[in-house]
Amino acid sequence: MNNIPKSLREKLRQVSYIGNLKKELVLESKIDKTKKYLFELNDKNIIETVMMEYEDRITVCISNQVGCRMGCNFCASTLEGLIRNLEPWEILDQIIKIQEDNNKRVSNLVLMGSGEPLDNFSNTKKFLELVNDKNGLNIGYRHITLSTCGIAPKMIELADLELPINLALSLHSPYDDKRQEIMPVAKAYKIEEIINACKYYIKKTNRRVTIEYSLIKGVNDSEKEAREIIRLLKGMLCHVNLIPVNNVEERNYERPDKAHIYKFKDILEKAHIPTTVRISMGSDIGGACGQLRKGYKK
Numbered sequence: 001m002n003n004i005p006k007s008l009r010e011k012l013r014q015v016s017y018i019g020n021l022k023k024e025l026v027l028e029s030k031i032d033k034t035k036k037y038l039f040e041l042n043d044k045n046i047i048e049t050v051m052m053e054y055e056d057r058i059t060v061c062i063s064n065q066v067g068c069r070m071g072c073n074f075c076a077s078t079l080e081g082l083i084r085n086l087e088p089w090e091i092l093d094q095i096i097k098i099q100e101d102n103n104k105r106v107s108n109l110v111l112m113g114s115g116e117p118l119d120n121f122s123n124t125k126k127f128l129e130l131v132n133d134k135n136g137l138n139i140g141y142r143h144i145t146l147s148t149c150g151i152a153p154k155m156i157e158l159a160d161l162e163l164p165i166n167l168a169l170s171l172h173s174p175y176d177d178k179r180q181e182i183m184p185v186a187k188a189y190k191i192e193e194i195i196n197a198c199k200y201y202i203k204k205t206n207r208r209v210t211i212e213y214s215l216i217k218g219v220n221d222s223e224k225e226a227r228e229i230i231r232l233l234k235g236m237l238c239h240v241n242l243i244p245v246n247n248v249e250e251r252n253y254e255r256p257d258k259a260h261i262y263k264f265k266d267i268l269e270k271a272h273i274p275t276t277v278r279i280s281m282g283s284d285i286g287g288a289c290g291q292l293r294k295g296y297k298k
């Protein structure tokens with residue numbers, strides 16, 4: 001920037017830097033139009049970002065941390081724990097790089113990649129401001145979904161920001177003891193507390209909450225569990241997204257067969273709980289969270 005005084009350039013050099021994510025690898029699915037990106041950060045850490053192209057929109061699933069300390073059993077991102085939080089610009093630059101690479105505008109975002117966004121709260125908050133700003137990427141809050149494993153006090157803090165973003169809660173079991181086996185964070189926050197936090201979120205934002213439920217064969221896919229979910233969610237402005245679990249070779253989890261998945265869905269729908277089954281995108285290119293990064297590092 002030769003158009004500014006040398007003294008100011010020197011000052012800028014001292015107080016700031018221009019960061020840049022480096023595109024390390026891109027894999028494109030042959031089944032659908034999903035693309036998986038690995039980006040290298042300035043400190044050589046690697047993060048993973050996914051672009052999903054639909055007829056009417058492009059959704060990007062972004063990472064929020066390098067690794068994750070939440071320890072969910074079905075997730076490859078947490079196998080080495082948390083390495084570090086991403087800075088707001090590092091979260092934002094994943095979208096910018098994908099837009100540039102495809103020469104297309106990203107319309108929707110899901111904070112569902114590696115990391116727990118509410119464990120990196122202040123950087124996530126700053127990122128949300130930047131991505132929504134009309135001088136930034138101008139992506140509407142209603143087109144952004146933040147997924148949490150259920151850090152109840154932070155869910156309340158997020159609700160108090162009164163941003164109309166969509167909240168998704170990873171439930172995975174309607175029973176505290178079973179949930180603790182699947183996701184250790186459940187030891188800190190009981191189901192009653194996180195469901196109350198969801199209700200508070202709905203009250204503050206008037207947005208429907210998504211309940212994410214990974215279906216694991218023989219672990220959380222019985223009719224008894226479906227009935228308990230109904231009891232828990234009855235009357236709440238929510239919908240359930242069933243996610244047939246991806247195989248993570250370090251864990252012993254298997255996905256139920258298709259008929260069983262749809263039987264589970266039917267039970268919920270008959271009780272008037274809107275339920276969808278997540279379609280697995282990019283399953284030929286390491287579709288599950290953290291799988292590609294893990295394989296690449298190996």
Ligand code: SF4
Binds near residue numbers: 070078289
């Ligand atoms: S599912 Fe999300 S919160 Fe749980 S370990 Fe993986 S990245 Fe972390």
